[in-house]
Amino acid sequence: MRYEVWAPSASRVTLHADGRAYPMRREDGGRWHRAAPGTDGTRYGFALDDGPVRPDPRARRLPDGPDGLAAVVDPTRFVWRHDWSGRPLPGAILYELHIGTFTHEGTFDAAVEHxxxxxxxxVTHIELMPVCPFPGTHGWGYDGVAPWAVHEPYGGPAGLVRFVDAAHAHGLGVVLDVVHNHLGPSGNHLPAFGPYFTDRHHTPWGAAIDLEAPEVRRYFIDSALAWLRDYRLDGLRLDAIHALTPRAAFLTELSASVDELSTALHRPLFLIAESDLNDPLTTTPRAAGGHGLHAQWNDDFHHALHTALTGESQGYYADFAADPARALTKTLRAGFFHDGTHSSFRGRRHGHPLTPEATPAYRLLAYTQTHDQIGNRALGDRLSAHLSPGLLACAAALTLCSPFTPMLFMGEEWGARTPWQYFTDHQDPALAEAVRAGRRREFAAHGWPESTIPDPQSPETRLRSCLDRTELSRPPHAELLAWYRHLIALRRTERALTSPDWIDDLTVSPDLCVTYRRGPLLITANLGRGPAEIHAPGDTEVLAAWRPLGLPDARGTLRLPGECAAVLRHSKQYG
Known part of the structure; x- marks a missing residue:
């Protein structure tokens, strides 16, 4: 087989494969190649200028972790039992899932059982949090160091194939979270091979990946295409694109490459950005001058709904909490809250306005909880730790019946009480202590006693974060699960709920009763404790209600109990 590696500064590169050494030949552009024996499973690595043998930067498998030899993976040998023609993004419902805590076993095979x-x-798609290798066994995955490989403790490449194939058997698409803005602090061998990083730009994690270099851009784009092609994934979630420097050329090239692959494979593929920019160009088609990504997370929706539900006002919640009714109104109607307005958290103007006529609403993802919004809290506490079942039901209705693409975080559907905390398994004692101390120092500055902050390195922190499925049979969890299932079923049967159109006739009262139209449907959620009155003609049909509703009175007024949501349909369009 042919082995290749990019090492432009090396004078000599030696391939070590199955215990034998093979001098490699240099090509133009700093690429080295060599034909040598190798089949699926062959262990190999490269030595630069007679230095230590390091794993291939494009390794598909690292059986012994990031510092061990690579193993050859032949994707043509993957066993697929189910055909898959793909599931597009419009009309989708995503489910964010972390393999290491979805089950106590923390493997692909254990996840298949659920x-x-x-x-x-x-739900239509599972959104897997990163599965690239990192030192140790357990972690969030955002400190991965091998962007082409699959974490061995999860099950490696074969385990991912079994998981994706099983998901397809259930009609579920799979989206993978990938990180292109940094690599982890331990086990990163890329700098030894070439100038993958630059001091011209910096990120919160140090020197930036040099996306101005064509070889570096190609490294990450080829990796993205390999995930989609070889593992039959439906899409990728791009972590923190605001930390890519520069980003425009890379994102445009990536989106064009993915669209070309989609055409070649005859199945839909999509890219979802996590972005702190509130920039419509992210999802604007390339032909219209945008980056051409297919959707982006919308934290403004989360922040507006979170402050209305909880009353929290610290940090980036401050602008939303100043007038929760206005914040909800603006994000439901226009997508972004910060669209050029002043952000007190950032101390400057932030964002740009969307043009609803040019942006289908499904291009924004709506969610009440994510790994970030839970895990970056001091105790990793979910909304279910603080809110009544009624308010959780209201949050579900506003998310699942919004014009946006809904996303759930694992366990949300039954109001899981297990926290989701920040956990690591760094093997370097100095790094482990630095992370532990930094976490405690960060939250101590916000008034949390250091003794209450979970130790990221403790195995118990990860175990506390694993889902507890014994909750499913107990109230109120069973009732919440039935509510989520009912609302999701309505999205399948009521075409208005998956329309690309934005909201009609939205009102949010000062006491936070939200009502809006979607075609013939009226969605209403009363976040207040007292009852609210809404207009509903006498022949209105109740499609879903968290609590029993009476009939409208002679004036067409329906009393909606406090902390209650409902979906109503009238035989004629509301006017």
Whole structure:
């Protein structure tokens, strides 16, 4: 087989494969190649200028972790039992899932056992948090160091194939979270091979990846295409694109490459950005001058709904909490809250306005909880730790019946009480202590006693974050699960709920009763404790209600109890 590696500064490169050494030949552009024996599973690495043998930067498998030899993976040998023609993004419902805490076992195979639950729930795509290798066994995955490989403790490449194939058998698409803005602090061998990083730009994690270099851009784009092509994924979630420097050329090239692959494979593929920019260009088509990504997370929706539900006003919640009714109104109607307005958290103007006529609403993702919004809290506490079941039901209705693409965080559908905390398994004692001390120092500055901050390195922190499925049979969890299933079923049967159109006739009262139209449907959620009155003609049909509703009175007024949501349909369009 042919082995290749990019090492432009090396004078000599030696391939070590199955215990033998083979001098490699240099090509133009600093690429080295050599034909040598190798089949699926062959262990190999490269020595630069007679230095230590390092794993291939494009390794598909690292059986012994980031510092061990690579193993050859032949994607043509993957066993696929189910055909898959793909599932597009419009009309989708995503489910964010972390393999290491979705089950106590923390493996792809253990997660497969619970795919029937997700199929019955009615979601369309599983969004896997990063699965690239990192030192140790357990971690969030955002400190991965091998962007082409699959974390061995999860099950490696073969385990991912089994998981994706099983998901397809249940009609579920799979999206993978990938990180192109930095690599982890330990086990990163890229700098030894070439100038992958630059001091011209900096990120919160140090020197930036040099996306101005064509070889570096190609490294990450080829990796993205390999995930989509070889593992039959439906899409990628791009972590923190605001930290890519520069970003425009890379994102445009990536989106064009993915669209070309989609055409070649005859199945839909999509890219979802996590972005702190509130920039419409992210999802504007390339032909219109944008980056051409297919959707982006919308934290403004989360922040507006979170402050309305909880009353929290610290940090970036401050601008939303100043007038929760206005914040909800603006984000539901226009997508972004900060669209050129002043952000007190940032101390400057932030964002740009969307043009609803040019941006289908499904291009924004709506969610009440994510790994970030839970895990970056001091105790990793979910909304269910603080809110009544009624308010959780209201949050579900506003998310699942919004014009946006809904996303759930694992366990949300039954109001899981398990926290989701920040956990690591760094093997370097100095790094482990630095992370532990930094976490405690960060939250101590906000008034949390250091003794209450979970130790990221403790195995118990990860175990506390694993889902507890014994909750499913107990109230109120069973009732919440039934509510989520019912709302998701309505999205399948009521075409208005998956329309690309934005909201009609939205009102949010000062006491936070939200009502809006979607075609013939009226969605209403009363976040207040007292009852609210809404207009509903006498022949209105109740499609879903968290609590029993009476009939409208002679004036067409319906009393909606406090902390209650409902979906109503009238035989004629509301006017």
């Amino acid at each position: 795919l029937p639950h997700l199929a019955e729930l009615g």
